[in-house]
Amino acid sequence: MADGMYLELVVVRHGLTQWNLDKRYQGQRDIELLLPDALPDMDRLRDELAGEHFDAVVSSDLKRCRQTLAHISEGRGWPEARRDERLRENDFGEFEGRSWEELKEHAIYRDWIDSAGEMAPPGGESAEQLRQRLHLALGDIFARAQAEQHRKVLVVTHGGVIRELRRVHDGVAFWDGVVGQAAGRRWVFIQQSGEWQCSSSLAVPAPASEIA
Known part of the structure; x- marks a missing residue:
């Protein structure tokens, strides 16, 4: 792949669940x-993405992500989503x-x-284990982008996933990487010296201050 190629990656969290409300x-x-x-948060996200075209759509296989994607994509003509369990919480x-x-x-x-x-x-995975599987999932997205000439990809996933991606690509602290329901980040990656480098990161939906 030649240097200078780019990929816009829109990564969003699923909508509200009862366990979110209960803080479980x-x-x-x-x-x-x-x-x-x-619905209100998902409607806002749907409106934010109105008029956008995605070359590919990828989702966590868990139901809350699939339901969120179904709501925001209805009637949009986006490509059929590929499910990837590596994008789970x-x-x-x-x-x-x-x-x-x-x-x-x-x-x-x-x-x-504290860590x-x-x-x-107990019985779970560390942040490093999560980052390792996310690295593989993103590597697959980048490889498909190269092979199929994708320029914009939508990913529907989970809060913990986005937080770890923000630690890696935005350089933010663990506690500062949280995003709300049906919200996320818009990253632009550019191919440089054989590696994908993050060149910009914006909130999705955009804050009112950025719209005005």
Whole structure:
């Protein structure tokens, strides 16, 4: 691939679930969206992406992402989505289904919090393990972009995934990488010296201050 080629990657989080509302760790549990409560955020995202064309669409295989994609893509004529389980949320192991309030007195949970996710929760995966599978998933997206001349790709995934991608590509701290429901980032990658380098990062949907 020649240097200077680019790929715009729009990566968004799924809409609201009951466990989001309850502040429970969902991880890889296959939780459905909370409807109709999830609709306002997803409608805003749908409006933000109105008129955009995507050369490819990729989604986590979990139901909350598939439902979100179905809502924001209805009637848009976008390509059929490819599902990739490597885009699932972090595996929180024994913490899944539980809240901070329920876990806060447990020493191992406090150690996990203090490690900013670098320590694997019991039965789960560490942030580094998550980054490794995301690296493989993105590598596949970049390879397909090269082979099929993609210039813009939509990815529907999870909050923890976007947070780790922001640590890597935006250089933000673990606690600063959180995005809201049905929100995410628009990254532009440019091929330089045989590697894909992030050249810009913007919020999706764009903040009102950027629209005015």
